[in-house]
Amino acid sequence: xxxxxKITVALTGxxxxxxxxxxxxxxxxRQHVGNYPGVTVEKKEGVFKHCGTEINxxxxxxxxxxxAFSIEEVVARNFIIEEKPDVVVDxxxxxxLERNLYLAVQLMELGVPLVLVFNMxxxxxxxxLEFDIKTLSERIGVPIIPTVGHKGxxxxxxxxxxxxxxxxxxxxxxxxxxxGREIDKEIAExxxxxxxxxxxxxxxxxRWMSTKLLENDKIVLEKVNSDEIISAIKKxxxxxxxxxxxxxxxxxxxxxxxxxxxxxxxxxxSTAEARHTMSDKIDSVVTNRLLGIPIFLLLMYLVxxxxxxxxxxxxxxxxxxxxxxxxxxxxxxxxGSESVLKSLLVDGIIGGVGGVIIFLPNILLxxxxxxxxxxxxxxxxxxxxxxxxxxxxGLHGKSFIPMLxxxxxxxxxxxxxxTLESQRDRLTTMMVIPLMSCGARLPIYALIIPAFFPQAxxxxxxxxxxxxxxxxxxxxxxxxxxxLFRGESTPFVMELPPYRLPTxxxxxxxxxxxxxxxxxxxxxIILGISIIMWAMTSYPKIPDAKLAGLxxxxxxxxxxxxxxxxxxxxxxxxxIRPIGFDWKIGTALxxxxxxxxxxxxxxxxxxxxxxxxxxxxxxxxKLAMNYSPLIAxxxxxxxxxxxxxxxxxxxxxxxxxxxxxxxxxxxxxxxLAYLVTLVVYQTGQFFI
Amino acid sequence: MSLIFAKPGSKVxxxxxxxxxxxxxxxxxxxxxPGVQMEVLSSxxxxxxxxxxxxxxxxxxxxxxxxxxxx
Numbered sequence: 018x019x020x021x022x023k024i025t026v027a028l029t030g031x032x033x034x035x036x037x038x039x040x041x042x043x044x045x046x047r048q049h050v051g052n053y054p055g056v057t058v059e060k061k062e063g064v065f066k067h068c069g070t071e072i073n074x075x076x077x078x079x080x081x082x083x084x085a086f087s088i089e090e091v092v093a094r095n096f097i098i099e100e101k102p103d104v105v106v107d108x109x110x111x112x113x114l115e116r117n118l119y120l121a122v123q124l125m126e127l128g129v130p131l132v133l134v135f136n137m138x139x140x141x142x143x144x145x146l147e148f149d150i151k152t153l154s155e156r157i158g159v160p161i162i163p164t165v166g167h168k169g170x171x172x173x174x175x176x177x178x179x180x181x182x183x184x185x186x187x188x189x190x191x192x193x194x195x196x197g198r199e200i201d202k203e204i205a206e207x208x209x210x211x212x213x214x215x216x217x218x219x220x221x222x223x224r225w226m227s228t229k230l231l232e233n234d235k236i237v238l239e240k241v242n243s244d245e246i247i248s249a250i251k252k253x254x255x256x257x258x259x260x261x262x263x264x265x266x267x268x269x270x271x272x273x274x275x276x277x278x279x280x281x282x283x284x285x286x287s288t289a290e291a292r293h294t295m296s297d298k299i300d301s302v303v304t305n306r307l308l309g310i311p312i313f314l315l316l317m318y319l320v321x322x323x324x325x326x327x328x329x330x331x332x333x334x335x336x337x338x339x340x341x342x343x344x345x346x347x348x349x350x351x352x353g354s355e356s357v358l359k360s361l362l363v364d365g366i367i368g369g370v371g372g373v374i375i376f377l378p379n380i381l382l383x384x385x386x387x388x389x390x391x392x393x394x395x396x397x398x399x400x401x402x403x404x405x406x407x408x409x410x411g412l413h414g415k416s417f418i419p420m421l422x423x424x425x426x427x428x429x430x431x432x433x434x435x436t437l438e439s440q441r442d443r444l445t446t447m448m449v450i451p452l453m454s455c456g457a458r459l460p461i462y463a464l465i466i467p468a469f470f471p472q473a474x475x476x477x478x479x480x481x482x483x484x485x486x487x488x489x490x491x492x493x494x495x496x497x498x499x500x501l502f503r504g505e506s507t508p509f510v511m512e513l514p515p516y517r518l519p520t521x522x523x524x525x526x527x528x529x530x531x532x533x534x535x536x537x538x539x540x541x542i543i544l545g546i547s548i549i550m551w552a553m554t555s556y557p558k559i560p561d562a563k564l565a566g567l568x569x570x571x572x573x574x575x576x577x578x579x580x581x582x583x584x585x586x587x588x589x590x591x592x593i594r595p596i597g598f599d600w601k602i603g604t605a606l607x608x609x610x611x612x613x614x615x616x617x618x619x620x621x622x623x624x625x626x627x628x629x630x631x632x633x634x635x636x637x638x639k640l641a642m643n644y645s646p647l648i649a650x651x652x653x654x655x656x657x658x659x660x661x662x663x664x665x666x667x668x669x670x671x672x673x674x675x676x677x678x679x680x681x682x683x684x685x686x687x688x689l690a691y692l693v694t695l696v697v698y699q700t701g702q703f704f705i
Numbered sequence: 706m707s708l709i710f711a712k713p714g715s716k717v718x719x720x721x722x723x724x725x726x727x728x729x730x731x732x733x734x735x736x737x738x739p740g741v742q743m744e745v746l747s748s749x750x751x752x753x754x755x756x757x758x759x760x761x762x763x764x765x766x767x768x769x770x771x772x773x774x775x776x
Contacts, residue, residue: 082734113760116736144760233726263739264726270733271740296762297746306752401764405752413766414753508728509753509766512735 024072024183025100029093029124030108031117032079033394033514035136038166038523039108040076043176067176070183075102081116083123084229084266085236088435097129098221103183105129106175111141111148111163112515114285118277119270121159125191128222130182131159134175138163145288153284158190167520196228196272199260203253204228210246231257232266296515300398309402316395317483320386322476324379328463331378336635339371357555364625365551366544369618372636373539376460376617381532383456387425388527392519396421397511404509410491411498413509416446420490423453424483425531427665431672439507445497447669448682451661452490454483456531457613461656464617468637469649486657493689538612546611547618553582554604554622577601577623596655596691597648597698606655612662647701651694659690708754708765708773711745717775718742724772735763737773 030036044063061076077096078089085091097105107124109117114135124131135141135148154161160178164171182189195201207227229237230250241247257265303312343363350359390396399421404414416437423430430450437443454462466478559579564572577583578600585607586600593603601623609616624639640649660683661669670679711717719741722729732738736758746762747755754765765773 082730084730084734115759116761119734119736232730264729266726266730267733267739270730271738274736274738294760297757300746300755300762304747304755401753401755404764404766408766414764508724508769508772509764510732510735510737510769511764513755513762513764515762 022070024070024104024180025102026072026074026104026106026179026183027077027097027100027102028074028106028108029077029097029120030079030134030136031081031110031120032512034079034108034110034117035166036076036079036108038520039106039134039136039164039172039175040074041523041526042166042169042172043072044074065176067180070180072176072179080120082120083127084232084234091236097124097127101129103130104132104179106132106134106179108134108136108166111135111138112144112146114141114146114148115274115277115281118281119273121157122194122273122277125157125159126194126222126228127225128191130185130189131191132175132178132182133159133161134171135161135163136166138171139165139168144294147286147288149284149286153280156192156280156284158192167523194273194276196269200231200257200265200268200272203257203265204231207231207246207249207253210243210249214241214243214246228269232269233264294515296394299516300513303395304398304401309398310406313399313402314484316390318476318480320383320390321479321483323386324382324459325463325466325475325479328376328378328382332375332463335375335377339367339375340635342371343367360555361548361551364555364622365548368621368625369547369551369615370539370544372464372617372621373460373543373614374536376463377532377535379459379463380456380535381528383459384425384531385524385528388524389519392517392523392527394514394516397513400511401513406491410495412442412445412494413507415509415511416442416494419446420450420453420487423450423455426455426457427451427453427661428668431665431668434672437507439504441498441502441504442507444673444678445494445502447673448497448678448685449490449493451665451682451686452486452493452658454486454657455613456535457662458656460614460617461609462653464620464637465640465649465653468640469644469646482653482657485654489658489689489693493685539614542612543614543618546608546615547622550582550604550608550615550619551622553585554580554619556580582623595699596694597651598655599643601643602652606659609656610660610663612664613656616656645705647698647705650701651698654697655690655694657690658686658693660687706775708745708756708770708775709748709767711748711775713745713748716742716744720774720776722773736761737763743775 028036028040040061040063044065063074063076065072065074075096077093080090080093083090083094085094096102105124107121109121111117121131121133133154135150138148141148148163150161150163160182162171162175162178164175196204204224204227207230208223211223211226226237230241230246231253233254238247238250254265257268261268302308346367347359347363350356396418400414400417402414403417407414407417416434418436419430419433421430422433427450430453431447434443434446434450437446462479462482466475470478554577557580559576563579564575567575578587582604583600586603589603589607590600593599593606598606601620604623605616605619608619620640621636624636624643644652666679666683669682670676673679708717719737719739721739722732722737724732737743741758744757745754746757753767754770756763756765
């Protein structure tokens with residue numbers, strides 16, 4: 018036996034089985050996120066070392082079964098079949114054993130080197146469940162390790178077991194599952210046919226393949242190119258249907274559950290009956306017909322309140338730091354001198370990128386809150402609460418989950434629409450996702466709200482902006498669903514995971530990932546665009562002759578108006594005047610198409626380039642001097658609704674499969690933004 | 706009868722699901738199989754159903770609930 022020094026382990030398991038906590042526990046911070054080739058499902062990988070062996074862990078998407086219903090399942094299955102990891106670790110929620118073992122049984126059928134992890138064994142014990150792990154493990158022929166993922170309990174033993182399975186120290190004798198005499202016979206017959214087909218034998222476990230064929234698995238069926246086999250499968254399926262009165266896959270599933278309940282009866286002791294749990298009690302309040310939506314709105318308000326109040330002081334520190342840095346850099350040049358480099362550094366980079374980084378605390382707090390809501394299991398409840406409303410617009414509650422992810426960023430949200438089964442639902446949801454205000458738009462609100470509105474209005478204002486987004490999304494979805502995407506609504510089925518206390522570590526890892534992405538974006542895309550925007554705002558330089566006789570303020574105005582950005586802005590002015598915007602806002606809006614944060618950066622640049630005095634007012638003070646609260650509100654409204662950023666359009670194109678929908682989204686949202694802002698600005702003027 | 710008529714708190718046994726092959730198999734993976742015992746936790750009143758199967762809680766839209774025969 019050769020001793021391997023590098024092992025690949027695939028982590029699989031049902032959604033909500035605590036897979037992520039085991040993954041974090043095994044790999045710590047040494048993780049990296051990529052994509053599976055060809056599809057946009059996130060691929061998380063991490064490495065750890067144990068006794069001189071390097072172990073590469075791949076976190077597969079959570080699935081309930083190994084049939085190929087959703088893209089996640091296909092990805093998970095393909096990885097296991099095609100990449101042949103040395104060990105497959107199936108994370109099982111021990112408190113919901115039988116359902117979780119359904120996936121384990123399918124992995125056993127596949128015959129891969131398998132380790133089962135009974136996670137959350139503490140919860141299971143507290144529920145009065147006792148496992149005879151030794152007997153259970155012997156009966157199914159697979160090692161079982163009890164763990165408590167978020168406390169790190171059992172992880173050392175798991176590492177040992179992974180290595181010994183990979184080194185084949187103990188030969189696995191995985192139990193074979195039988196589906197009753199008739200089905201077993203049909204499977205054996207198909208298997209014989211497959212065995213004669215060399216292409217198939219090499220790659221797949223033949224019994225597993227025969228079972229899948231009988232189960233009408235589309236992807237496995239595609240691999241079969243022999244008419245003989247296809248007709249044999251049809252005949253076998255017909256036989257089974259006449260005997261049992263149901264499709265083979267249902268009978269097979271029934272036998273799997275039969276096998277599971279058989280082994281569980283022997284090895285699992287339950288001292289308490291499955292009662293109504295704490296989760297059910299919380300749900301009777303949280304998902305209450307009358308209280309559900311108010312509680313959701315209240316929680317949202319709380320998130321924004323905390324985002325503002327807790328974020329204020331650290332924001333002040335960062336702002337102070339950048340102001341000092343700006344003064345320091347400016348001080349390197351003799352007073353009153355003109356230097357291109359100085360302007361680039363102070364106005365372009367510090368004014369632009371710095372203006373965006375100031376909002377890092379808000380971003381971190383927002384993602385902290387989203388992570389807590391997600392990890393606790395509340396997000397699934399929101400889908401449930403919203404189902405009634407969503408049903409009225411022809412979608413169902415599940416569509417609301419990608420929309421909620423949109424509060425973070427539209428890109429993962431659009432990818433998350435893959436969990437929706439119907440193409441119509443998917444496209445509708447995809448089109449309206451950018452209306453859910455993403456994290457990149459938060460800096461715009463965080464800049465504007467305190468500049469124009471009194472302290473007491475900060476959180477409510479932000480809340481109102483987000484609510485407008487949700488309402489517009491729902492209305493637009495309704496319109497789309499009754500025009501372009503007409504059709505019946507699809508069945509809604511979803512698991513409601515039990516509530517869990519989010520772990521500090523898990524939540525912090527989430528928050529850090531997003532915060533790091535924000536900083537990275539500030540240092541790359543936003544830096545690049547800020548430099549371009551600065552150059553466009555500074556050049557071409559106005560001839561000195563034209564400045565003769567102008568005061569410093571008028572000179573600055575003339576200078577900027579003469580630049581490329583100024584000219585574009587002025588050209589736009591007739592169009593944006595009716596919605597209350599001047600040409601400066603116009604230039605920032607163009608920049609924000611690249612990334613929404615650029616709006617903040619460009620407002621900083623356009624208000625500081627060519628400034629006469631060194632002691633500058635803060636950007637908020639400048640904005641407050643130049644615009645009215647109504648215009649400020651209109652800016653936020655327009656930024657909320659208008660054209661999604663370039664990256665979103667690219668993802669929409671890829672996910673919808675055509676430029677048509679991406680451009681439709683772009684044009685539709687821009688038109689909607691203009692319309693809504695126009696109405697608000699024009700009506701608002703009457704009252705103010 | 707159809708699940709849609711089941712009262713909250715009642716315990717029912719699933720008989721059949723009137724749905725396509727794919728949907729039926731997806732439900733099976735969630736534990737919704739003919740013969741399985743479940744408890745109706747919430748009948749939603751024009752909202753979705755919540756049923757308890759062993760220790761999992763599954764949300765079923767009203768359209769879905771209509772297609773499930775129970776006794």
